[in-house]
C-alpha cells in the first residue's frame with residue numbers, strides 16, 4: 245500500500261482490487277468456484293437439464309442414480325438432477341430477493357431513525373427490539389401465516405424478518421457518521437436533510453450494507469428452504485430444495501438420493517455464499533484493512 | 537460604525553438544555569471587516585458561530601433571546617429553505633478539523649462543486665472548471681490534476697485549503713472560520729492564515745475569525761472581541777486592544793502569549809478554570825480568578841460599555 249489507510253474512514257477499493265483481495269484466501273476461492281458452478285447451473289438450467297423437471301414418469305419411481313439420471317428419481321418418476329438445477333434458480337433468486345428486501349428496508353429504517361434522532365429514534369429502536377425478541381424464523385412463520393404460503397410470500401416473510409438485524413447495525417453505523425464533521429460541513433453549505441442522507445450518509449454506509457448482505461444471503465437461502473420444508477414456502481410441483489427434502493423424508497431408508505442431493509445442494513450453496521461473504525466482510529471492514 | 541453592518545448579533549442568549557452558555561452576546565461586523573473572537577476553550581465561540589448559521593444542534597441547543605441580522609435579514613425568523621439558500625452561498629464556514637470535515641467517499645472536485653451545483657444551478661462540466669479555478673485560488677498546485685483525488689490522499693494543510701475552497705465557492709460576503717488552524721502544524725498555520733488574509737482582500741468579504749490564540753488575531757484582525765464564559769468582556773480595534781488592554785482577563789490572556797515571554801521559559805497561565813455555567817454567581821464571572829477584584833465585582837455584573845472600546849469591568853486597567 246502506498247497511501248496510509250484513512251483513520252476511521254470507510255475503505256475505498258476499486259472493484260478490481262476488491263475482487264483480487266477477496267480472492268486472496270483459499271476458502272474464498274473454493275467458495276467462489278462452487279458458487280460460480282451453482283450460478284452457472286441456475287442460469288443455464290433449461291439447457292443443462294436432461295429432462296423437464298416437472299415431467300413425471302421420465303424414469304421408474306425412486307430409481308437409483310444412473311448414467312441417464314445422475315441423481316436418481318423421485319416418487320413421481322421425475323429426474324432429480326434436473327429438479328436440482330431448476331431448484332438452484334429458485335433458491336438463488338429467492339435468496340437474493342429476500343436479502344434485497346431486508347437490506348433496502350433495514351438500511352432506510354436504520355438510517356432515518358438514527359438521522360432524525362430524538363423521539364423517532366426511541367420509538368424505532370423499541371420497535372426493532374420487539375421484532376428482535378422473536379427468533380427470525382418464528383417471525384417469518386408468523387408473517388407467512390398472515391400473507392399465505394408460496395415461494396414469493398416466503399421470500400417476503402424471511403426478508404421482513406431480517407429487517408431488524410440490518411436496521412440495528414445500520415442505525416449504530418449511522419450514529420457514528422452523523423456526529424462526524426463532514427455532515428456538519430454539508431449542512432454549512434446548505435445541503436438539505438434528504439441530500440445529506442442520500443449523498444453523504446448512504447455512500448459511507450454502502451460497504452457495511454454489502455457486508456451485511458453477503459453475510460445474510462446464506463441464511464436467507466436456508467430460511468426460505470426451511471419454510472418450504474415445513475410446507476409454507478414453494479408449493480408442489482415447484483422444484484425447490486427445501487420442498488424436495490421434505491418430500492424425500494418418507495423414503496430416506498430405501499431411496500436416500502431423494503434427500504441426499506437436495507440436502508447437498510443446499511449445503512454447498514449456503515457454505516459457498518458464507519465463505520465468500522466472510523472474506524468480503526474481512527476485506528471491506530475498515531478495522532481489518534492492512535491485513536490480508 | 538457609520539456603515540450599515542453586514543452582520544449584527546444583538547443580545548444573543550443560548551442555552552444547552554437548561555444551562556445558559558451564551559448570555560447577552562452582541563457584536564457587529566462591517567462589510568469587508570475582520571473581527572477576531574477570542575477566548576479560552578469552552579467559552580462559547582463555536583456556539584456563537586453555529587448560532588449565526590442556525591446550525592446549533594437541537595436538542596440540546598436553543599436560542600433563547602436576541603437577534604441575528606445578516607445583511608438586514610433576521611436569521612432567527614427565516615424558514616429552513618431560506619436558511620439553506622444563505623448557508624454556503626452568502627455565508628461560508630470552515631471548521632477546526634480538516635481531517636474529518638471532508639466526506640471520505642467523494643473526490644475533492646465533487647465536494648467543492650457540490651454547492652456550485654445546488655446554489656448556482658451549474659451543470660457538472662461548468663462546476664468542474666469552476667472548481668479547478670477555486671483550487672488554483674486556494675493555492676493547490678496543478679489544480680486540474682487534483683480534482684479527482686480523495687481526501688485521504690491530501691495533507692492536513694491541503695485539506696484545509698480544500699475546505700476554504702468549498703466555503704468560498706459561491707463568493708460569500710461573510711466567512712466564519714472556527715479555529716481554522718488549530719489542528720495544523722505551526723508552519724502550515726501561517727500559510728493558511730496568509731491565504732485567508734489574501735482572499736479576504738481579493739473577494740472583499742468580511743471574516744469572523746474564531747480562535748483561542750491571541751497571536752493569530754494580532755496580525756490578522758481589524759477588531760477583536762474577547763469572550764469569557766459566554767459573555768463578551770472587551771472589544772476594541774486590534775491595535776488598541778494589544779497596546780492597552782483594559783479588562784483584567786484580556787490582560788492575563790496577553791501575558792500568556794509566547795511573544796510576550798522570553799523564549800525557553802515556561803509560559804504563564806491564568807490560574808483557576810472557567811466556572812461551569814451552573815456555578816456562575818451574580819457578579820463578574822472572572823472575579824474569582826481576577827487579581828484586581830474589588831468587593832463590587834462579586835455581587836454586581838458590570839455592564840458592557842459603548843464602542844469603540846467596549847468593556848465589561850468594574851476595575852479596569
Ligand SMILES: Nc1ncnc2c1ncn2[C@@H]1O[C@H](COP(=O)(O)OP(=O)(O)O)[C@@H](O)[C@H]1O
Nearest residue numbers: 552557576577578579580581582583584593596
Ligand atoms: N452539543 C453540545 N451539548 C451540550 N453542551 C454543549 C454542546 N456544544 C457546546 N456545549 C457547551 O457549550 C459551551 C461552549 O462551547 P463551545 O462554543 O464549543 O466553546 P468554544 O469556545 O471552545 O468553541 C461549553 O460549556 C460546552 O460544554
Ligand SMILES: [Mg+2]
Nearest residue numbers: 581582714715
Ligand atoms: Mg470551539
